[in-house]
Amino acid sequence: MSHSHPPVLRRLALFGLAAALVTTVTLGAAAPSPAAADSRAAGSHATAAQRAAKARAAQARAVAAAKARGLRIVAFAKAQKGKPYRLGAGGPKAFDCSGLAGYVYRKAQLKLGRTANAQFHQVRRLAKAQRRPGDLVFWVRGGHAYHVAVYAGQGKVWHAPKPGSRVKLAAIFEPGRVRYGRIGV
Template sequence: MSAQTNVPFLMSRAGAVSALTLAAMGGSLLVPGGTPEAQAASSHAGKALEVAASKKGSPYRYGGTGPSRFDCSGLTLYSYKKAGKKLPRTAQQQYNRTKRVSASGRKAGDLVFFHSGGYVYHVGIYAGKGKIWHSPKRGSWVKLDKIWSKNVRYGRVG
């Protein structure tokens, strides 16, 4: 097995393969919604993506920052906090804090900012293949969705 090989696996409570063991074997971690061709921007980004995916089905709550209810920026804040990185509270503040990335340079774990004019109104975590993990709106829940707008910008958490 070469160091370039991607090894998808499912983690179970009975016996999870640790990320360190997987790395030692030359593999990489794939999270639900992730893709081999969209490798994570960093280990923090990969962990944040894994955390966001683990919150699938958690209900939306305006102002919610977890651990069981989230709004959009609350999910990104929570996911990156669990990955060891601090983000500000709102989508606009998170946009202001991240490094701009082109659409062609985006990687799994980067933040996807939806905007209208100069105002950022929504954020999610890029999962690859044009999809994001996000907590979209009242009456909804954390889920994986296709990016529905061309009015997006990408940011990398440093």
């Protein structure tokens, strides 16, 4: 029996050596070289840079679309020039202040609340330097908006000011009470 074990042990030893060689060759082939690792890292960096560039381009397109929408809102407001003020009216023949804002925003596919105060609490607040045509201008006292208008640019607004008046373009009045807001970008 001692004669049969040595060939078996030899075969096991050879099998173990072969397995070790196969494992070494396979793992060696799978392990990346330092140059390959650097290349993949550069590729992922380029991909991150490409994603950032795409995100910036998408943001720029969104801002351009929002600016164009703002100009359409101003044009819709201007088209209401001369229509009478009527408390609670939301167009198209007469308006109160929030009715005018709601009407022109609906024309631009945006929804606003019914009152100036509801609209005030719906918008993203802006600094004066951030305002642009189509934004909303609110007159606020004690945290409550009591009047709203559509910013036309150059310090002017389209609004339905009060009973007995008509929709008109006017300079922003009482600037200390004014707050600015925007729906969207």
